[in-house]
Amino acid sequence: MGFSIRSTILFIILVCLRPHSGGATEGFPKLVSKSTSKLPMSLSSVINDLEAEGASKVARACLVTSCGVTQKRREEILRSIFGLEEFDLTAFGTKAEHSEDGLAIASLNPEDSASDVASTVMACGGTVIFVPSPVDLSRGEGLFDTLAAAIERLLASGMKSSLIVLSTDVATARHQLQTAASLILPNLIHPKGHRNVQVLEDVFESVEYVSGYDEVAIKLKETQGCEPSEAADAVDATVDIFASSSMPSLSNKDLAAARTLGPAARSALESAANRVQEALKTSPMIRNFGDFCDATVNREMENVNFSALSSAMAKQLKSQLQNELYSELGGICDDQLDLLRIASFDEFKKSLSGLRVSPNLAQDMDEVVRKSISDFNKNARTIVARGAKTWSTASAKTSFALQLHEFCSDRLLVAKASGQYKPFPRKGVTVGLHWLLPKPFGNDFRQEPWMVHATDGMVYVPNDKVTNVTPDEVKTGDWRDKIIPSPSSREMVYTQ
Numbered sequence: 262m263g264f265s266i267r268s269t270i271l272f273i274i275l276v277c278l279r280p281h282s283g284g285a286t287e288g289f290p291k292l293v294s295k296s297t298s299k300l301p302m303s304l305s306s307v308i309n310d311l312e313a314e315g316a317s318k319v320a321r322a323c324l325v326t327s328c329g330v331t332q333k334r335r336e337e338i339l340r341s342i343f344g345l346e347e348f349d350l351t352a353f354g355t356k357a358e359h360s361e362d363g364l365a366i367a368s369l370n371p372e373d374s375a376s377d378v379a380s381t382v383m384a385c386g387g388t389v390i391f392v393p394s395p396v397d398l399s400r401g402e403g404l405f406d407t408l409a410a411a412i413e414r415l416l417a418s419g420m421k422s423s424l425i426v427l428s429t430d431v432a433t434a435r436h437q438l439q440t441a442a443s444l445i446l447p448n449l450i451h452p453k454g455h456r457n458v459q460v461l462e463d464v465f466e467s468v469e470y471v472s473g474y475d476e477v478a479i480k481l482k483e484t485q486g487c488e489p490s491e492a493a494d495a496v497d498a499t500v501d502i503f504a505s506s507s508m509p510s511l512s513n514k515d516l517a518a519a520r521t522l523g524p525a526a527r528s529a530l531e532s533a534a535n536r537v538q539e540a541l542k543t544s545p546m547i548r549n550f551g552d553f554c555d556a557t558v559n560r561e562m563e564n565v566n567f568s569a570l571s572s573a574m575a576k577q578l579k580s581q582l583q584n585e586l587y588s589e590l591g592g593i594c595d596d597q598l599d600l601l602r603i604a605s606f607d608e609f610k611k612s613l614s615g616l617r618v619s620p621n622l623a624q625d626m627d628e629v630v631r632k633s634i635s636d637f638n639k640n641a642r643t644i645v646a647r648g649a650k651t652w653s654t655a656s657a658k659t660s661f662a663l664q665l666h667e668f669c670s671d672r673l674l675v676a677k678a679s680g681q682y683k684p685f686p687r688k689g690v691t692v693g694l695h696w697l698l699p700k701p702f703g704n705d706f707r708q709e710p711w712m713v714h715a716t717d718g719m720v721y722v723p724n725d726k727v728t729n730v731t732p733d734e735v736k737t738g739d740w741r742d743k744i745i746p747s748p749s750s751r752e753m754v755y756t757q
Contacts (some may be wrong), residue, residue: 435470
């Protein structure tokens with residue numbers, strides 16, 4: 262009897278010491294790191310702590326809830342899946358005691374901005390645990406207020422992502438969530454190659470619906486992790502990208518209202534293009550095409566209701582929609598310029614045909630070219646809309662001017678070859694040269710006294726200016742070499 266009592270006491274002690282078999286602690290019994298810093302930067306410290314605890318592989322995931330999920334419901338989720346007792350954490354890490362696999366979880370709140378949600382989803386490698394509220398599912402509202410921005414980033418990056426949806430009624434949640442997604446996904450900004458995004462499977466590589474907390478834990482265990490250094494580098498890269506980008510701090514209300522304008526904006530684009538195409542059927546070339554486009558854009562802008570947005574957001578979206586409308590009509594503007602160039606070239610050839618072949622034919626053709634270019638530039642300005650910032654006629658003007666000059670050059674060569682055009686002969690040029698002889702009478706002592714050599718005696722010239730030069734000396738040589746004025750006296754010269 263005593264033995265059975267001891268056995269009973271030992272059994273009770275063992276039962277009391279056995280760990281509690283909850284859904285969370287069974288899968289992730291140990292919380293090794295936690296952080297209350299701002300996401301996604303807080304994930305870096307959690308990953309470093311997991312590595313310090315011996316984790317060789319780290320998987321990442323983020324918990325996102327819809328707007329209708331209460332704080333009490335969030336605490337229940339965190340307690341049931343991860344065994345948490347602290348609920349103000351932004352990120353935490355868990356690791357089994359005898360395992361080398363760790364899990365870093367980012368916990369997002371409905372109050373977080375769309376930019377924070379998008380950056381955190383990217384930092385977690387695109388793995389999302391989404392918990393929608395039954396009320397939000399039934400109304401189709403509050404589901405993608407912040408998650409839509411993350412979906413846009415996932416589409417732009419092409420990252421392989423996965424979505425785990427937790428709901429008590431899986432079939433109803435799948436139907437209601439896909440219905441709401443079909444209204445939101447086509448209105449997002451899609452990169453090239455993702456134009457037909459209609460369902461969640463077009464965004465996420467895997468979409469799984471679960472109803473129990475244990476199922477979420479199992480799905481997270483199946484998530485493939487990476488080395489801690491690689492995971493930390495991915496988080497840092499995401500932080501750098503979002504820090505360098507100038508993403509405006511917009512409220513979720515503004516973002517949701519802005520996305521509802523997607524169908525209206527597309528309708529405005531289609532309506533503007535159809536209206537211009539109908540006008541072109543009546544007249545392929547519209548001379549005042551720019552004014553017509555301005556009126557069309559203003560009309561379509563008035564049909565879009567921006568009253569649901571704040572003033573700053575409405576102004577920004579109006580500017581973006583206006584730029585898109587003019588960009589849509591920009592191709593038609595180029596076609597109009599081509600038609601104007603053809604018509605102007607025909608008028609130019611008619612003007613050339615009226616010229617008379619004369620020696621001044623080249624000058625007459627240049628005058629016609631200048632007039633045609635001036636008329637083309639004037640008409641081209643009427644094709645460009647005043648509100649279009651990217652429309653330009655510079656290329657059309659340059660190509661038209663080159664076309665005219667090349668045509669005139671060819672016609673002049675043909676006229677010369679046929680003998681019809683003979684330009685005026687070139688006139689001679691008369692050139693006159695004038696110079697000054699500094700020493701017309703030979704060397705002058707006053708200019709270069711060192712060149713004077715008095716080999717003979719001095720001769721004094723009388724006041725009547727009669728020199729001592731004989732007639733024979735005049736006949737045999739240049740008499741200017743014989744007489745050199747002297748500055749010392751009006752009466753004295755040197756002779757050689």
